[in-house]
Amino acid sequence: MINMTLDEGREALMSLQRKMAAYDHAAGLIYYDGCTTAPKATAENRGATLSILSEEMYRLAASEETAELLEFLDANKEDLSYDERRMVHLLLKDIREMKKIPMDEYIAYQELMVKADDVWHDAKEQSDFEMFRPYLEQLVAAKKRFAKYVAPEKDVYDYCLNEYEEGLTMEACDSFFGRLRSEIVPLLKKVSEAPQIDDSLRHGFFPEDRQEELSYWLMELIGLDLGHVGLSTTEHPFTTSLGSHFDERITTHYFEDDFACSMYSVVHEGGHALYDTGSADELAYTVLDGGVAMSIHESQSRFYENLIGRSRAFCTYVFPKLAELFPEHMAGRDAEEFYRAVNKAEPSLIRTESDELTYCLHIMVRYELEKRIMHDELEVKDLPEEWNRMYKEYLGIDVPDDKHGVLQDSHWASGLMGYFPSYALGNAYGAQFLAKMKESVDVDGCIAKGDFGPVNDWNRENIWKHGARYTPAELLRRVLGAEFDPGYYIDYLKNKFSEVYGL
């Protein structure tokens, strides 16, 4: 039995989380440095340090001492504050799960993930699914076993979904994706038949230093505090908090032939950073700091990138800045042409490069395939064929090879089964948030003036400041005063693309 008073236990809980935050800071910075500044032949050296830090991080998260502390606090939860109970719940969840998995299988799985990710890189490079297949088979088999150990009462794919969004079910996803598919596939068909948009405004030569100036201008415009949010360049854009929401980094990638790529990366990652840095300050250095679940995070990043960033109001406000930065290229063009150029929709092969309208179809393919794999209705060896068949069915396009098909994403190689749906849900949550926001905020009016204050205040008050205090479902109920309804997102897409394409 643990030998401490409840107050000592509460102090130990805070101290544990401060330590975890410090190690997250160190490990996160080493990763970030590797993507941004580090000399190119230093990966092995980072690996040596990370493996030592991970040992301590694992000990902090899962040692007998930590488990005893958390179980002790959990046994006295009626005397804890709401936030403390939530911290204990989140920290205990992983430990309890981990304890149900035999240690040797857990370790073997960690090693498998590292190896699988390694092999996936080569397999993708060589567009050779067969090379990756045995690893994916083992990952899938492990996931199925883990589901039985941890949640024998649950459907195996429900277990997977729950890993990334507490409370999410297959039933909810089926209903969501079902409605989405029945509306978007016909809409996309109509869009494909309409005259295509001329997006030549995006293309030309846009020097990197000018694009960087645009990045900082956009960061300030959308309301990021540059004292706490930094910008760097990386191969693939991402956002990370270092230690707490007091130090946030976003990254972008400049393509000198298309300024809109980096521009919308900055606004997307900027949305993640607004959410993170909007956490109430008292949540810093706890597991409640910085937002809950991938889906809510994507709801914010895609809110700024698409719902705001691809709106006519935003494009109208931004265009003069583009004209100032790229005067020759923008001569004779106008905001309306810019708006249309960044709202061009077209079926494509690669999820991460797809447009707002087709994005969810990419996710749906993955969702359906994962579900069938986990339910033994599809074998891993048949994945490429099914992938290609579904891309033809959903998006109407032919997949030329596995590199541009089933091997394109890193997620499965990292054991992330059940993760993809949160991307699509995030889009839909965002649309419903926007509808709710418009009940009290003149969103387009503010954005047209470049005033993000009222929009950010609403998000901060309703979403950001709560960090991970509420589950995604609870948060949605509190914000919306209603259940999640994909109808808002569907309406948004239909209205927008009907208008843009004159359907």
Next chain:
Amino acid sequence: MINMTLDEGREALMSLQRKMAAYDHAAGLIYYDGCTTAPKATAENRGATLSILSEEMYRLAASEETAELLEFLDANKEDLSYDERRMVHLLLKDIREMKKIPMDEYIAYQELMVKADDVWHDAKEQSDFEMFRPYLEQLVAAKKRFAKYVAPEKDVYDYCLNEYEEGLTMEACDSFFGRLRSEIVPLLKKVSEAPQIDDSLRHGFFPEDRQEELSYWLMELIGLDLGHVGLSTTEHPFTTSLGSHFDERITTHYFEDDFACSMYSVVHEGGHALYDTGSADELAYTVLDGGVAMSIHESQSRFYENLIGRSRAFCTYVFPKLAELFPEHMAGRDAEEFYRAVNKAEPSLIRTESDELTYCLHIMVRYELEKRIMHDELEVKDLPEEWNRMYKEYLGIDVPDDKHGVLQDSHWASGLMGYFPSYALGNAYGAQFLAKMKESVDVDGCIAKGDFGPVNDWNRENIWKHGARYTPAELLRRVLGAEFDPGYYIDYLKNKFSEVYGL
């Protein structure tokens, strides 16, 4: 009594050092990030993480467990390899010292250092020595007490010198500085009376991106492996290893009105980086990795910066690159003018901006003052007056205020008493190394062709690869086959400046 076999102890020794290296990597990167990339309002967040990592670093270095392990190995040292014995010696030294200092005094001293450094920044800003005086008095008093605790048999200032260079004595420094002073002061007087060099070649407008191109060109020229050595910009240039010599970073600061500042920073820091990255690979992740003592480190950085970098051969090789990068500015000028411009000598107020000839005089002032303070022959309150008097005597200049005088360096505020001499010794060691190298290498001939191979091979074989295997004194004996002799350095300065100034 410790419960392990000798082989287990040896494995534990390596494991301990790997852990120390990992934490050094993390803490070093957090510091580096703060100087280079971090958003400006994030220092407090870094402080929170560093204080947690420091606890673990302190535990690794000084816990009872570590002490027991090292004492056990030390008791069996005849069965250890030479390298293992040296590791144990270096690791034990600090622990044994620390144990002699009462814990409460040790902690109070750590806190005093943080506070003193803080106050020093403000005091310097406001040029107000009185503000800093009480802190310096306490630091000096603590150092005197620590000397008595740790090495009661030693002179108090010998104790200070030994903290930064094992085996260095006041007797050796007195003899070194005495000779130096008797030769350099008259030489500087003659230089001051000769017609001054026109260094307008350094001054003009040199865009940062061109200077950056020069930096990378120089890094490759002097033989740095860019796969393992990175370059960033900071307020003050420095060099740091992250985790091991496999990841090295140097920094510079660009002044657009004088390209030579950054140019020689890059070559200076590049010298440190050559030394660090030249450690034998098997020393990585041990305390023997990356070089021994500040003085030997400075001998390498100043070797590349001055002995090589300000030689006629180097200037001749580099000038065409300058003409290519800054064609308008260099039109009508030549390598000889460049050589003369970067060898201008002139008494000045600030040590870090001083030239090769006057540099040691700045150090001598500090050495004499430290010695008198530690021997109770001078009171802290009288430091500014004495500082100013000695600058007039040694350098012939008037100090206008304490900001440009006694408050200019951060060292004393960080408790670094006895550290300055190593800068001067480094210069002199370098000159003797060069003389020795010239017995077997055509240094000027190689450099004139831009071929650093033979020079670097000699340094690697004789100095770099040994890391911290030998004390500075042992290393000098091994390399030189003779005792240290400041005559080489004095001859070098006399020959060079007589020639440059036509004396």
